[in-house]
Amino acid sequence: MDNYELPDAMGHYGPYGGRFVAETLIPALDELNQAYQEAQADPEFRAELHSELRQFVGRPNPLYHAERISRRLGGAQIYLKREDLNHTGAHKINNAVGQALLARRMGKKRVIAETGAGQHGVATATVATRYGMECLVYMGEEDIQRQSSNVFRMRLLGAQVAAVSSGTRTLKDALNEALRDWVTHVDNTFYVIGTVAGPHPYPAMVRDFHRVIGDEARAQCLELTGRLPDVCVACVGGGSNAIGLFYPFINDQSVRLIGVEAGGLGLGTGQHAAPLTTGRPGVLHGNRTYLMEDEDGQILPTHSISAGLDYPGVGPEHAYLKDIGRAEYVSATDQEALQAFHELCRTEGIIPALESSHALAHAFAIAPGMRSDQTIIVNLSGRGDKDIHTVAALEGIHL
Amino acid sequence: MSRLAAMFAQLQQKNRAALIPFITAGDPSLTATVPLMHALAESGADAIELGMPFSDPMADGPSIQRASERALGRGVKLRMVLEWVREFRRSNQQTPVILMGYLNPLEAMGMATFAELAAGAGVDGVIIVDLTPEEGREESALLKACGVDPIFLLAPTSGAARVQTVRELGSGFVYYVSLRGITGAAQSDWPEVLKRVGELRQELALPVAIGFGIRDAETVARVAQGADAVVVGSALVEQLADCRDDQAAVLTAKNFIHELAGAVQKPRSVQ
Numbered sequence: 065m066d067n068y069e070l071p072d073a074m075g076h077y078g079p080y081g082g083r084f085v086a087e088t089l090i091p092a093l094d095e096l097n098q099a100y101q102e103a104q105a106d107p108e109f110r111a112e113l114h115s116e117l118r119q120f121v122g123r124p125n126p127l128y129h130a131e132r133i134s135r136r137l138g139g140a141q142i143y144l145k146r147e148d149l150n151h152t153g154a155h156k157i158n159n160a161v162g163q164a165l166l167a168r169r170m171g172k173k174r175v176i177a178e179t180g181a182g183q184h185g186v187a188t189a190t191v192a193t194r195y196g197m198e199c200l201v202y203m204g205e206e207d208i209q210r211q212s213s214n215v216f217r218m219r220l221l222g223a224q225v226a227a228v229s230s231g232t233r234t235l236k237d238a239l240n241e242a243l244r245d246w247v248t249h250v251d252n253t254f255y256v257i258g259t260v261a262g263p264h265p266y267p268a269m270v271r272d273f274h275r276v277i278g279d280e281a282r283a284q285c286l287e288l289t290g291r292l293p294d295v296c297v298a299c300v301g302g303g304s305n306a307i308g309l310f311y312p313f314i315n316d317q318s319v320r321l322i323g324v325e326a327g328g329l330g331l332g333t334g335q336h337a338a339p340l341t342t343g344r345p346g347v348l349h350g351n352r353t354y355l356m357e358d359e360d361g362q363i364l365p366t367h368s369i370s371a372g373l374d375y376p377g378v379g380p381e382h383a384y385l386k387d388i389g390r391a392e393y394v395s396a397t398d399q400e401a402l403q404a405f406h407e408l409c410r411t412e413g414i415i416p417a418l419e420s421s422h423a424l425a426h427a428f429a430i431a432p433g434m435r436s437d438q439t440i441i442v443n444l445s446g447r448g449d450k451d452i453h454t455v456a457a458l459e460g461i462h463l
Numbered sequence: 464m465s466r467l468a469a470m471f472a473q474l475q476q477k478n479r480a481a482l483i484p485f486i487t488a489g490d491p492s493l494t495a496t497v498p499l500m501h502a503l504a505e506s507g508a509d510a511i512e513l514g515m516p517f518s519d520p521m522a523d524g525p526s527i528q529r530a531s532e533r534a535l536g537r538g539v540k541l542r543m544v545l546e547w548v549r550e551f552r553r554s555n556q557q558t559p560v561i562l563m564g565y566l567n568p569l570e571a572m573g574m575a576t577f578a579e580l581a582a583g584a585g586v587d588g589v590i591i592v593d594l595t596p597e598e599g600r601e602e603s604a605l606l607k608a609c610g611v612d613p614i615f616l617l618a619p620t621s622g623a624a625r626v627q628t629v630r631e632l633g634s635g636f637v638y639y640v641s642l643r644g645i646t647g648a649a650q651s652d653w654p655e656v657l658k659r660v661g662e663l664r665q666e667l668a669l670p671v672a673i674g675f676g677i678r679d680a681e682t683v684a685r686v687a688q689g690a691d692a693v694v695v696g697s698a699l700v701e702q703l704a705d706c707r708d709d710q711a712a713v714l715t716a717k718n719f720i721h722e723l724a725g726a727v728q729k730p731r732s733v734q
Binding site: 251 | 618
């Protein structure tokens with residue numbers, strides 16, 4: 065592949081993507097698409113985004129050579145892209161800043177968002193405050209209970225958090241509710257979608273705001289090792305951190321791209337969140353992609369130890385990259401992720417998010433089979449402070 | 464002539480709008496749907512809109528969301544919905560039946576299979592809420608080939624180019640979403656809605672139904688003055704949800720539809 069240029073004008077990645085929403089939203093999506101195209105072409109917008117990423121987010125973050133763990137595994141050199149060092153502790157802020165700047169440019173005074181683990185909600189609440197906008201975050205009741213500290217953080221930042229009690233009361237239902245809000249307040253409201261899913265132009269726009277991860281990692285890798293990496297690994301829920309890392313490498317044939325889905329209790333149990341590895345194409349939340357659905361096309365409940373991966377769909381570009389074989393998709397179970405979580409804590413002095421621990425688990429599994437002059441970049445998409453309650457509870461410790 | 468075309472032709476003669484009530488298939492019970500369809504037809508519904516439940520009904524408000532959840536909880540499947548239409552058709556050959564739902568369950572069945580089974584069961588039109596005309600060219604063709612009308616939505620926000628696409632691809636009628644919002648929400652600016660629908664009736668060469676936000680006889684009467692059809696959904700679904708058994712549901716539906724039917728009898732002030 066040397067001339068990858070997707071999506072097309074209708075937002076399609078091969079058969080995936082597109083716009084599958086109620087008619088009322090189509091003009092809003094057209095307006096957004098146009099505003100985004102104009103902003104992207106405007107040097108002033110790009111300069112402001114760049115400056116915000118430097119001054120407010122703390123970019124560029126390091127590509128860190130995890131020497132101790134590489135030595136211990138006895139194979140490839142593992143480098144961690146430190147998105148966990150961003151302001152608010154995860155990659156989500158890259159996109160939140162981009163979309164909030166766009167919202168301001170479009171004159172929207174109110175932003176809404178959906179959130180699962182709460183990282184995107186916190187990022188959106190943060191930028192809404194930073195740019196003086198009203199902010200409402202939809203969150204499933206189930207997730208509100210699992211992630212109470214992030215709920216509190218959002219409220220500290222001045223956002224309102226709305227509990228969603230429909231369906232499975234998790235991320236997918238929060239997304240439905242945010243779409244309902246947007247359809248109702250489409251004139252004054254900007255919907256900040258947190259992943260590379262949703263109707264066009266969201267998957268492309270969110271990717272573009274996250275490609276800074278891969279752009280930096282590519283340059284840093286060349287600088288540190290003198291060559292491109294052999295493998296890039298990232299966890300995939302909706303797939304925003306993964307596409308952010310992968311995208312700038314798509315035309316580099318020699319670089320293997322591996323997305324790691326949430327294997328939950330094991331793919332055989334049905335208790336997981338791995339649509340790319342086990343699902344089939346369908347339509348949900350405005351785009352065509354791989355889904356976890358039953359034989360009647362009803363969306364299935366998902367399970368993952370990490371709330372951020374607990375989603376039955378995935379960004380349409382990943383669906384396409386899978387089909388054309390440019391990226392590979394595998395899974396890691398809750399147990400494997402937990403083991404990698406502890407390993408990184410004890411070897412490198414870094415507490416990773418449980419989401420990112422899925423990517424680490426796979427990297428640790430393949431590194432020993434590689435040569436020591438080979439390189440794996442793992443996207444450390446977030447820090448694990450938000451997960452210490454979950455991990456402690458598994459060990460019978462109540463914090 | 465299709466049942467929908469026959470219905471609109473007949474109502475054109477009387478110069479009045481059609482009343483189209485909506486119920487969710489399988490709610491308030493699995494056994495209620497067919498008796499309810501008959502009750503609606505007998506008490507003055509000109510056509511029936513039957514909701515195909517989906518796990519993620521993003522364009523629906525709380526009433527229809529919950530009805531869908533309850534129906535899925537009872538094990539409703541697409542094949543059952545089609546079977547109920549077939550059963551209804553055994554004793555009612557004239558009242559048009561329109562299915563309304565979301566794309567994914569239809570794709571899971573296979574669009575070609577669905578179109579064929581729907582036609583065979585006696586379905587007249589299909590509204591797929593999350594299928595816009597741009598994405599739905601193939602699906603429209605499959606439905607049309609089986610004699611089922613693909614019915615598209617237009618909204619207050621739809622521009623001229625979209626109206627043109629709907630005109631090209633849609634058939635049966637066009638469903639005008641009266642408000643910026645979800646089913647069951649409140650609409651206050653009816654003069655604006657009726658003005659826009661008046662324009663669309665001229666431009667489209669297709670009948671235009673108005674839905675979303677129509678909850679009582681007074682509003683039905685008002686909307687009926689400027690549209691080809693009036694759809695009432697959430698208000699009926701809410702009443703049915705409270706019924707303790709099928710008999711009560713049938714009675715409730717009859718009373719409510721009878722009241723609404725009176726509101727569409729007056730000839731339209733405009734053609």
